[in-house]
Amino acid sequence: MDEEQTAGYREPCGVCSAVDWGVSDEGRFYCRSCHNVIEEPERWWTQLHPAHPGSPPSAEGTQNQEEPERGRQWVICEAFQFILRNQANALLKLGVRPTFRDEVLCQLWRIYLQKSRQAYTNNPVRTSTFKVRGQDSDSDSAAEMSVISASETDGDTNASSTAGSIAGSSSDWSQYSGSLDAASYLSARLRRCRHGLMTMKKTLALLHLALVWIREPLTLSDLLRLVNEGHVPYVNAYEALPDEMKLEGKDALIFRVESVPSHRAVHKEAQTLILFLQLPAFPPISQQSLLHPALLSLRYLMDANLPDDLHPWVCRLMERAGMADGALHTFNRLSLPVLPLYDVQAAALVIVTMKLVFGLDDHTEWDLSNDAADQDDTGNLFSVRRWFRLVQTALISAQRRREQHVARNTVDPRNFF
Known part of the structure; x- marks a missing residue:
């Protein structure tokens, strides 16, 4: 080992x-x-580097003693690995536990490389196998970190006989030709016969699975918000690639994205990925876990500036709906084969509770607000009308700040000419 x-x-x-x-x-x-x-x-690279076991890349660029001025040969999965590591490091800086990257995401990526036959296998996919040109692809899944048996990953693991054979198959490479396997990666034939190729959208799905595995209180909505705000690299993640991984030609079709994918799209990718990698049951989501709707709904009440007194009613609704059982929130390919939508479930519980208590039909909540205003001389009674106005003002201000931030960071197209 x-x-x-x-x-x-x-x-x-x-x-x-x-x-x-x-x-x-x-x-x-x-x-x-x-x-x-x-x-x-840099264990992330030394343990997983698929294409060149003898020369791990770094932020400063890979050293190549034979031809330092030309850089080195590289394949698509290496660039995705670099981007994924940068995304993980960004989450660590935001307070996510180190085990997220070192023990979970690292292992998920290694299993993905093996399942997709890009590395850690005696029968790797070679560039010469695919010649047809085409478009993009999608689909994946993952495996248990702490109890993965050596036979599952090591039995057919050989770091020397991995995607490195791809790099060795091309003799006419130059530093201006981009990756070695972009054409085959985009081929229509490869899309039809292989459903495990990595995409930028899948990097977010893989991050989400790793966060759920360690029961980090960072939901998919939180992850996408961090991506939208630029705290986690995504749209321009390719710009941080080392000098020897300059994108050329077809590489741009793989790594350059125009927008952050939707919540539904990333969750669908995570579901596909989890089945592709054949993950075992995730660690249990108990009522003490911050991903359980009992605690996640409390967080949403606080975030939305709603009264804490609503939480017991949310919990009563959760119990009546049969959603308190932790087994219903723990992914298991046999008993619960669908990855739960933790944030959506918790938000739905809050909304339904408010509808039951305040009406929320555009009439009842305003009538109750008027009654509360008439009976409340101290201003301590909760008023949906007052809450709505405060939240609406905060949302409008936040949206304006975001638009100003985007405007400040937008590049004028005229500067390109």
Whole structure:
């Protein structure tokens, strides 16, 4: 296993200059020759790098001793791996637990590469297999992190016989030709016979699955909001690719996107991805989990500036609807084969509760607000009318700020000429 995890790290030891790395029980790299221990060197890449086990890429660019001025050969899954890592790092900076990237997302990506036969397999897909040109593709799924058996991922895992064979199959590559496999990646034939190819939309789906796995209180709506606000790279994620991964020609059709996908689209991708990777049952979502509607609805009440007194009624409605059982919110391919819509369910409970209590038919809620105003001399009674006006004003202000931010960051097309 040490050879597999350190296959992509070929830097000499700073003490004895040997290139013979192992992994300690704590997960840190050490030199087998002099036992020098170093900080874990970009494990995301060294463990998963599919195309070139001998030269892991970095933010500064991959070192290529033979032809440093020409960069190096690269394939599509490498660029997606780099983008996915940047997205994960952005979430870590926003407060997501480190286990999200190092123990969950990293493993999901490794399993995806194996299932799609792009890496970690003795029978990798080769560029020469596909010659037809075409358009885009979609579909995927994932597997258990902490209890994955060695036979499932290591039995046919060989970091040397992965997508690296793709790179080795092209002798006329130059630094201006882009990726090696863009044409085959976009081919109509490949779309018909292979449903596991990565897309930009799938990167968000993979992030969502990893967040759900660790029961992080970051819903799909939260993730898309962070993407829309630019906190998580997506639309311009390709701009952060290393110098040796400059997009040329067909690469742009794969990595350049014009807008953030909808909630429905990303959830559909996550559902497809989860089945493609054949994930086992997710960790249970109990009533103490922040993804359970009992606690998630409380968060939404606070976010919407609604009274806390509504929460017991939301919980009563949840119990009457039979939604309190944690098993109904824990993905399981056998008992619950559909990935739950955690945010949608919690928001729906709040809305239905408000409809039952306040009417919400454009008449009853205003009549109740008038009655509350007549009977309330202190201003402590909740008024739907007053709440609506406050929330509407806040939403309009937020929308204006967002439009101003977009306008400030919009590039004038005339500057291109």
